[in-house]
Amino acid sequence: MQFARKLPKTDTGVDDGIEIRIENLSVRFPDKNSRATVDALTGINLDIRRGEFISLVGPSGCGKTTLLRTIADLQAPSEGTVTVRGRTPREMRLQKKFGIVFQSPVLYDWRTARRNVCMPMELMGLPRKQRTRTVSEMLDLVNLLGSGHKYPHQMSGGMQQRVGIARALATQPEILLMDEPFSALDEFTKEKLNEELLSIWSIAKKTVVFVTHNIAESVFLSDRVVVLSPHPGRVSAVVEIDLPRPRHLAVRDTPAFGALVSRVRNSFEGV
Amino acid sequence: MNAIRWKKFFASPKWVTVVWVLGLILVWEIGATVVAGVKRTPENVLPHLYQIIGSVFSSQKANSTQTAIQIVLSNAWITLMRAGIGFALGAMAGFMLALLMSLFSAVEKMIFPYLMMIQMIPILGMAPIVLAITRDIDKSRIVIAAILTFYPVATNTLSGFKAVEREKRELMFSLAASRYDVYRKLLIPSSLPYLFTGLKIAAPMAITASILVDTLQGGGGLGCMMSQSLKHAMTIYVFWQIVFLSAIIGILSYQLMAWLEKLVSPYRRSGGDFPATDAKEPTP
Ligand SMILES: Nc1ncnc2c1ncn2[C@@H]1O[C@H](COP(=O)(O)OP(=O)(O)O)[C@@H](O)[C@H]1O
Ligand SMILES: [Mg+2]
Numbered sequence: 001m002q003f004a005r006k007l008p009k010t011d012t013g014v015d016d017g018i019e020i021r022i023e024n025l026s027v028r029f030p031d032k033n034s035r036a037t038v039d040a041l042t043g044i045n046l047d048i049r050r051g052e053f054i055s056l057v058g059p060s061g062c063g064k065t066t067l068l069r070t071i072a073d074l075q076a077p078s079e080g081t082v083t084v085r086g087r088t089p090r091e092m093r094l095q096k097k098f099g100i101v102f103q104s105p106v107l108y109d110w111r112t113a114r115r116n117v118c119m120p121m122e123l124m125g126l127p128r129k130q131r132t133r134t135v136s137e138m139l140d141l142v143n144l145l146g147s148g149h150k151y152p153h154q155m156s157g158g159m160q161q162r163v164g165i166a167r168a169l170a171t172q173p174e175i176l177l178m179d180e181p182f183s184a185l186d187e188f189t190k191e192k193l194n195e196e197l198l199s200i201w202s203i204a205k206k207t208v209v210f211v212t213h214n215i216a217e218s219v220f221l222s223d224r225v226v227v228l229s230p231h232p233g234r235v236s237a238v239v240e241i242d243l244p245r246p247r248h249l250a251v252r253d254t255p256a257f258g259a260l261v262s263r264v265r266n267s268f269e270g271v
Numbered sequence: 272m273n274a275i276r277w278k279k280f281f282a283s284p285k286w287v288t289v290v291w292v293l294g295l296i297l298v299w300e301i302g303a304t305v306v307a308g309v310k311r312t313p314e315n316v317l318p319h320l321y322q323i324i325g326s327v328f329s330s331q332k333a334n335s336t337q338t339a340i341q342i343v344l345s346n347a348w349i350t351l352m353r354a355g356i357g358f359a360l361g362a363m364a365g366f367m368l369a370l371l372m373s374l375f376s377a378v379e380k381m382i383f384p385y386l387m388m389i390q391m392i393p394i395l396g397m398a399p400i401v402l403a404i405t406r407d408i409d410k411s412r413i414v415i416a417a418i419l420t421f422y423p424v425a426t427n428t429l430s431g432f433k434a435v436e437r438e439k440r441e442l443m444f445s446l447a448a449s450r451y452d453v454y455r456k457l458l459i460p461s462s463l464p465y466l467f468t469g470l471k472i473a474a475p476m477a478i479t480a481s482i483l484v485d486t487l488q489g490g491g492g493l494g495c496m497m498s499q500s501l502k503h504a505m506t507i508y509v510f511w512q513i514v515f516l517s518a519i520i521g522i523l524s525y526q527l528m529a530w531l532e533k534l535v536s537p538y539r540r541s542g543g544d545f546p547a548t549d550a551k552e553p554t555p
Contacts, residue, residue: 074441094447106438110460110538119456123448151538171446 019207020048020071025080027066039232040066046226046235053201053208055218055225063233064211068177072098099168101178105160107152113163114148120171138166141200158189169204176208191249194220198247219260220252227267237267314507326508333505342496343512350493353409354481357416362470365424373432390422398484412484416477427469431462467532474528475521482517493517
């Protein structure tokens with residue numbers, strides 16, 4: 001597999017190990033009911049390291065999705081800047097450096113699993129042979145090689161979400177942005193996919209920004225958990241997760257895990 | 272038939288159709304019997320169904336050369352061809368306009384009110400105007416069928432473009448897809464069900480319209496024969512045959528669109544699992 005990462009070049013030419021730098025970021029929306037504005041995010045400062053698995057966790061409405069969308073250039077900042085490898089999010093998007101996984105699978109229902117995974121590569125104009133090979137690799141990665149011929153309506157929610165992940169990885173993006181990808185799934189499927197995601201991450205070594213409202217999930221997956229609090233959306237804590245890797249589901253029964261979950265839970269303000 | 276098969280039959284929607292058809296025949300026949308008792312020429316008002324069916328197989332000439340059914344079928348062909356051409360032209364124009372309206376919102380704002388207005392003019396009012404402009408009954412038939420097709424196709428396709436979920440568009444955006452690719456890979460395929468809804472509405476309408484235009488002037492076509500038959504220039508059973516044939520053609524035209532839709536969208540064909548012949552899929 002071609003996951004070998006090119007050495008990144010920043011504008012200064014110095015590799016400081018920072019993948020995404022968020023400085024003094026604020027995002028405001030006009031309020032529907034009044035003239036006032038909603039502060040979705042205020043004064044966010046955050047550095048995300050290269051290759052790091054980072055989670056944004058918080059109750060709904062605290063601005064997790066907005067932060068993710070701002071990194072992906074789907075939302076413009078009201079104030080402050082987001083820098084990705086020394087470049088603007090827009091430049092990175094145009095170079096197709098982001099792989100995005102949404103909460104719903106967002107599959108094209110007229111395409112089979114294979115053709116869904118293939119779609120981004122068609123846009124890039126890659127030759128068919130390469131596309132076919134990469135599609136198989138990606139489906140293999142998410143354990144769906146045998147289901148490539150299925151249409152979305154023939155697959156379970158978990159399978160659909162795995163196709164979505166395979167599609168996000170198909171363009172070999174530098175950064176994987178995931179917005180509550182497993183929150184619509186049942187507990188068993190979610191746990192299985194959590195483990196799968198970690199093994200994919202250990203192979204692919206992408207930088208992952210993972211949004212969730214599930215504290216245990218964020219602790220299990222992440223190198224660091226960023227705790228967001230609402231009204232206005234802000235960072236109230238960043239918790240280092242020093243559990244050893246590779247991690248398996250059993251780690252959740254250890255006292256260290258429980259302690260970390262408590263630390264994250266106690267970091268919320270004004271909820 | 273055993274009990275299980277009966278159960279299956281009543282669980283399927285088929286029996287609804289059967290009940291409807293039987294009910295219709297019953298009402299028709301009661302009506303025909305009543306009419307036969309009070310009118311001197313009941314076939315002008317409501318003949319029995321067996322009389323109409325009988326007239327289809329009758330070898331009696333309805334004019335100098337043709338039997339009733341021969342007249343009906345040869346004229347049906349004329350009407351159907353014109354309706355078909357008009358339908359195809361109208362569908363293409365409607366789709367193109369929907370594309371334009373979705374590409375440029377200014378076009379939508381400018382044109383949509385006129386679309387609504389054209390739609391509100393009744394065919395019977397529009398037909399003489401079109402005839403006066405084209406001065407040709409054949410062209411009028413095509414134009415009217417096209418106008419009637421145009422509106423449902425354009426509006427349905429446009430709402431299909433608009434119904435695409437935000438996240439599907441954002442996925443394209445995040446992949447820096449060109450506008451052309453967004454339409455080709457996302458908007459057009461996902462609006463196909465809407466397009467076909469428009470086509471299914473339009474197809475029977477185009478045929479009805481074409482028949483109506485026929486009645487304006489001689490020169491053949493089902494509508495023309497209908498009015499001649501009603502004026503007793505030929506047997507009244509030509510009229511009754513046309514009534515039934517038009518209904519059948521209308522239903523078939525709808526079915527044709529439904530069949531076409533299934534043909535171009537295999538992913539909607541079934542609820543069940545596809546045969547597991549995965550490995551050899553030609554395009555990835
Ligand atoms: N497009 C928008 N227009 C107006 N308000 C928005 C928009 N997107 C998000 N918001 C508001 O910003 C706040 C944060 O939303 P969001 O980022 O979706 O939170 P989360 O993903 O954590 O649930 C919420 O109060 C929400 O109502
Ligand atoms: Mg959200």
